[in-house]
Amino acid sequence: MKILIVGGKGTIGRKVSNHLSKKHDVVVAGRTSGDVTVDITDSQSIEAMFSSVGNVDAVACIAGDAKWAAFDSMTEEDFYIGLRSKLMGQVNLVRIGQNYLNAGGSFTLSTGILADHPVDMTTSAAMVNGGIHSFVKAVSLELKNGIRINVVSSGLVEDAVDKYEAYFPGHNPIPMKKVINGYVKSILGKGTGEIIRMYDNC
Amino acid sequence: MKILIVGGKGTIGRKVSNHLSKKHDVVVAGRTSGDVTVDITDSQSIEAMFSSVGNVDAVACIAGDAKWAAFDSMTEEDFYIGLRSKLMGQVNLVRIGQNYLNAGGSFTLSTGILADHPVDMTTSAAMVNGGIHSFVKAVSLELKNGIRINVVSSGLVEDAVDKYEAYFPGHNPIPMKKVINGYVKSILGKGTGEIIRMYDNC
Numbered sequence: 001m002k003i004l005i006v007g008g009k010g011t012i013g014r015k016v017s018n019h020l021s022k023k024h025d026v027v028v029a030g031r032t033s034g035d036v037t038v039d040i041t042d043s044q045s046i047e048a049m050f051s052s053v054g055n056v057d058a059v060a061c062i063a064g065d066a067k068w069a070a071f072d073s074m075t076e077e078d079f080y081i082g083l084r085s086k087l088m089g090q091v092n093l094v095r096i097g098q099n100y101l102n103a104g105g106s107f108t109l110s111t112g113i114l115a116d117h118p119v120d121m122t123t124s125a126a127m128v129n130g131g132i133h134s135f136v137k138a139v140s141l142e143l144k145n146g147i148r149i150n151v152v153s154s155g156l157v158e159d160a161v162d163k164y165e166a167y168f169p170g171h172n173p174i175p176m177k178k179v180i181n182g183y184v185k186s187i188l189g190k191g192t193g194e195i196i197r198m199y200d201n202c
Numbered sequence: 203m204k205i206l207i208v209g210g211k212g213t214i215g216r217k218v219s220n221h222l223s224k225k226h227d228v229v230v231a232g233r234t235s236g237d238v239t240v241d242i243t244d245s246q247s248i249e250a251m252f253s254s255v256g257n258v259d260a261v262a263c264i265a266g267d268a269k270w271a272a273f274d275s276m277t278e279e280d281f282y283i284g285l286r287s288k289l290m291g292q293v294n295l296v297r298i299g300q301n302y303l304n305a306g307g308s309f310t311l312s313t314g315i316l317a318d319h320p321v322d323m324t325t326s327a328a329m330v331n332g333g334i335h336s337f338v339k340a341v342s343l344e345l346k347n348g349i350r351i352n353v354v355s356s357g358l359v360e361d362a363v364d365k366y367e368a369y370f371p372g373h374n375p376i377p378m379k380k381v382i383n384g385y386v387k388s389i390l391g392k393g394t395g396e397i398i399r400m401y402d403n404c
Contacts, residue, residue, distance in 0.1 A: 043278055070344065071344040072346070076245055076290065076294060083285055083290075088278065088282075088285075091278075091329070095273075114336070118336065118340035120344065123337055123340040123341045125340075126336040127289075127293070127333045128333065130337070131289070131329045131330065131336070134317045134329050134331060134332025134333070135332070137318075137319075137328065138324050138325040138327075138328035138329065139325045141320060141321070142272065142274070142323075142325065143273070144274070
């Protein structure tokens with residue numbers, strides 16, 4: 001299976017790429033490194049990436065930013081950082097990528113526990129994640145040629161505990177092995193329109 | 203209680219405004235009519251509305267557009283119609299309105315069943331609704347002075363059956379009385395961060 005992993009050099013992406021590379025032909029796309037570079041906030045960059053990579057059997061996106069800040073300090077423009085990147089970046093990957101997916105292929109997007117269980121300072125990140133959850137359900141009704149789409153929503157992942165634990169009081173870290181399994185389930189399983197939640201006690 | 207209803211002349215807004223007017227001081231804001239006009243896609247217009255109306259005890263927003271179309275015909279710009287209107291329009295109402303709400307006041311936003319149970323051609327509308335659900339949960343953790351926020355998510359409402367039933371095969375229409383109760387529960391109740399779902403058999 002030829003699998004394109006956007007964000008394949010990130011904290012989660014690296015582990016997912018390494019795992020899938022054992023049995024599949026993995027192409028890693030990153031903002032500044034990887035087999036191909038892409039800026040997901042720019043549709044022309046997404047189009048150029050697919051044009052360079054060609055048809056694939058699966059696309060996983062483990063990329064996208066949103067601003068974390070206190071709500072009463074967030075400007076309108078601050079919200080658009082997440083809307084252009086993690087929200088529309090992923091929507092545009094599907095919108096453009098549907099033309100490069102082989103029949104029966106799949107998209108796997110990424111969100112996070114904030115969609116369902118937000119914490120302080122995450123109004124934008126939560127909103128973007130929740131938007132992607134509903135988008136995945138909706139677009140799964142319309143994709144053609146047997147193309148599937150799911151989203152993996154993880155809690156605080158083990159490899160990011162040092163960086164983020166102060167934001168997630170009392171959250172049980174999710175082992176990377178379980179997070180990887182979310183992507184494996186989406187890519188190698190048969191489900192579509194699923195929100196694959198990797199939470200522990202939330 | 204002084205209640206500002208944005209979209210108070212619409213299908214749902216009219217019924218909610220009429221009901222609440224019996225016991226409260228209701229100010230209706232509409233795009234082209236009402237006690238005050240507002241374009242929720244424009245933050246300056248929102249600021250002007252609040253500046254004209256002054257402090258209130260509750261704001262209900264029953265307004266906002268998103269484009270309905272087949273996913274494979276949707277352009278990137280088509281998605282931004284919903285992002286600027288129903289999504290950021292409501293976020294900006296809260297962002298700006300928090301400065302005009304009396305202590306203990308409330309915001310009530312509006313979404314719809316598509317967030318949870320999308321139908322054909324609703325990738326944008328579903329996404330925007332889902333985004334607002336998570337936003338409401340997140341921002342409820344941060345609003346100050348006892349200000350509450352909830353969102354009412356209705357199924358196909360009785361008064362819109364003629365216009366929309368073809369899009370919602372097999373959906374049980376929701377009586378307007380129940381929809382009104384969603385807003386009453388949010389405005390007169392004590393809950394915050396709630397997604398008040400008015401669905402029937404979904």
